[in-house]
Amino acid sequence: MNGQPILTLEKISKSFGPVQVIDEVTVSVHPGKVQVLLGENGAGKSTLIKMMAGVYQPDGGRILLDGEPVRFRDTNASEAAGIATIHQELNLVPSMSVAENIMMGRFPKRFGMVDRSALRKQARAALDLIGLDIDLDHPVGELGIARQQLVEIAKALSLDARMLILDEPTAALTRREIAALFSVVHDLRERGVGMVFISHHLDEIAEVGDSVSVLRDGKFVAEVPADTPEPELVRLMVGRDISQQFPRRREYTGPSEPLLEVEGLSIKGLVNNMSFTVHAGEVVGLAGLVGAGRTEVVRAVAGVDPYDSGTVTIRGRKIPRHNIGAGIKAGLGHVPEDRKVQGLVLDASVNENIGYATLASTARAGLVDFKGQRDKAQDVAGKLRIRMSGLDQTVRSLSGGNQQKAVFGRWIAAGARVLLLDEPTRGVDVGAKVEIYELINSVTAAGGAVLMVSSELPEVLGMSDRILVMSGGHLSGELAAEDATQDKVMTLAVRDVVRDLEDKS
Numbered sequence: 001m002n003g004q005p006i007l008t009l010e011k012i013s014k015s016f017g018p019v020q021v022i023d024e025v026t027v028s029v030h031p032g033k034v035q036v037l038l039g040e041n042g043a044g045k046s047t048l049i050k051m052m053a054g055v056y057q058p059d060g061g062r063i064l065l066d067g068e069p070v071r072f073r074d075t076n077a078s079e080a081a082g083i084a085t086i087h088q089e090l091n092l093v094p095s096m097s098v099a100e101n102i103m104m105g106r107f108p109k110r111f112g113m114v115d116r117s118a119l120r121k122q123a124r125a126a127l128d129l130i131g132l133d134i135d136l137d138h139p140v141g142e143l144g145i146a147r148q149q150l151v152e153i154a155k156a157l158s159l160d161a162r163m164l165i166l167d168e169p170t171a172a173l174t175r176r177e178i179a180a181l182f183s184v185v186h187d188l189r190e191r192g193v194g195m196v197f198i199s200h201h202l203d204e205i206a207e208v209g210d211s212v213s214v215l216r217d218g219k220f221v222a223e224v225p226a227d228t229p230e231p232e233l234v235r236l237m238v239g240r241d242i243s244q245q246f247p248r249r250r251e252y253t254g255p256s257e258p259l260l261e262v263e264g265l266s267i268k269g270l271v272n273n274m275s276f277t278v279h280a281g282e283v284v285g286l287a288g289l290v291g292a293g294r295t296e297v298v299r300a301v302a303g304v305d306p307y308d309s310g311t312v313t314i315r316g317r318k319i320p321r322h323n324i325g326a327g328i329k330a331g332l333g334h335v336p337e338d339r340k341v342q343g344l345v346l347d348a349s350v351n352e353n354i355g356y357a358t359l360a361s362t363a364r365a366g367l368v369d370f371k372g373q374r375d376k377a378q379d380v381a382g383k384l385r386i387r388m389s390g391l392d393q394t395v396r397s398l399s400g401g402n403q404q405k406a407v408f409g410r411w412i413a414a415g416a417r418v419l420l421l422d423e424p425t426r427g428v429d430v431g432a433k434v435e436i437y438e439l440i441n442s443v444t445a446a447g448g449a450v451l452m453v454s455s456e457l458p459e460v461l462g463m464s465d466r467i468l469v470m471s472g473g474h475l476s477g478e479l480a481a482e483d484a485t486q487d488k489v490m491t492l493a494v495r496d497v498v499r500d501l502e503d504k505s
């Protein structure tokens with residue numbers, strides 16, 4: 001690539017204790033270009049961007065800023081050099097307004113008081129940089145994640161950032177929001193901003209990237225153009241071909257008894273009279289648009305949230321509402337949408353997190369069998385290929401995708417018979433996705449039942465035996481796997497939206 005890079009990591013290495021996580025990796029970020037970082041979960045992408053941002057210091061190699069060696073002691077130093085990171089967990093204060101967030105730490109003053117009108121003017125100018133037209137006084141916490149992200153980008157640009165690091169920015173966005181984000185990215189590229197982009201969605205790479213640096217096990221594998229065909233990217237990334245993206249197999253031949261029965265489930269304003277059954281050996285996909293009520297159904301069934309009426313029956317046992325423990329006892333496992341908030345004890349070890357639901361099942365004669373539990377955790381972590389230094393590593397320091405595998409592992413270890421999966425492969429790389437699908441197969445092959453919410457339609461179509469579609473809190477239809485297409489699912493998903501529009505016109 002021509003021209004001087006903004007930033008170069010040159011033969012950079014990093015270890016945590018005895019574990020070398022990055023091994024002599026070189027990567028450059030050029031003005032007006034989007035440099036994609038690609039690699040499996042745990043390959044070292046986050047560690048690399050943390051060194052660009054001054055969160056971590058490398059143990060070997062050099063960082064060059066405009067061709068000159070530099071050392072970022074902390075994030076303030078990298079920010080002063082014009083480098084900003086847009087994290088997955090955003091850094092905004094939810095209760096404060098859009099304008100206050102953008103101007104945080106640099107409120108304009110007049111006669112010793114905050115100059116509100118100057119504050120609004122400067123914040124508006126920041127939003128104008130990316131053509132974002134939102135209410136300056138709106139509390140940030142009430143905006144959707146996509147808009148919060150754009151506010152953060154506007155804030156960074158108003159602080160004169162000339163290089164943006166976008167860490168899995170599309171993971172929690174809808175298609176339309178992704179399109180809006182990409183149009184901002186294209187715009188910034190025209191204006192000469194350099195960007196680093198991390199995503200596990202290979203189809204986004206050609207659309208948004210210029211060049212791709214592929215990492216495997218902390219080592220540089222190759223740098224290729226962003227329009228490299230996806231199968232080739234996968235091969236570079238995981239070191240093998242993935243022949244079948246959705247390897248659904250129906251191996252269960254036992255009786256198809258109902259394992260999960262939901263009758264007339266209603267939550268005021270969110271879910272209206274949902275009834276459905278999931279049988280032994282079955283994967284049922286729950287599809288719908290964001291806000292259709294899918295997660296609310298799953299959380300109510302799992303006992304996380306209360307519901308107003310209806311019943312939940314697991315393996316013939318009626319489960320009291322709002323009672324997580326009763327569900328677990330009946331064989332229920334829940335992989336929630338937000339693993340950090342609901343799924344994991346971040347400062348506990350992998351062993352403890354996986355074992356959390358298992359201790360009871362491996363107890364012998366009423367005694368807790370720690371050794372048995374540990375063996376089981378080791379076995380499950382191995383099957384899931386959780387990349388870790390050992391079972392005692394804290395979950396907080398695992399890479400994002402490996403954290404997701406740990407939540408999954410808990411229920412596999414506990415032998416859950418009914419799995420509720422809410423976006424089970426979010427943040428998970430293509431190779432590990434197939435591993436998770438294989439685990440879903442093994443649960444159903446053993447006579448278990450799976451209810452899966454996913455915003456990725458190909459995943460729902462590829463892995464479900466039956467698809468329930470929700471629209472506006474209702475069950476708007478059901479499709480057998482053989483008959484389901486993206487179009488048919490979408491038609492059912494927007495049914496209530498269309499009806500509302502017709503009623504209004």
Ligand SMILES: Nc1ncnc2c1ncn2[C@@H]1O[C@H](COP(=O)(O)OP(=O)(O)OP(=O)(O)O)[C@@H](O)[C@H]1O
Pocket residue numbers: 016021039040041042043044045046047048387388389397398399400401402427429
């Ligand atoms: N503070 C830490 N202490 C110990 N090990 C760590 C620490 N931070 C990261 N690691 C290890 O470094 C490796 C690389 O992690 P990193 O988060 O960079 O991967 P990643 O490529 O971003 O993965 P993902 O796609 O899952 O987000 C992992 O094996 C992780 O366990």
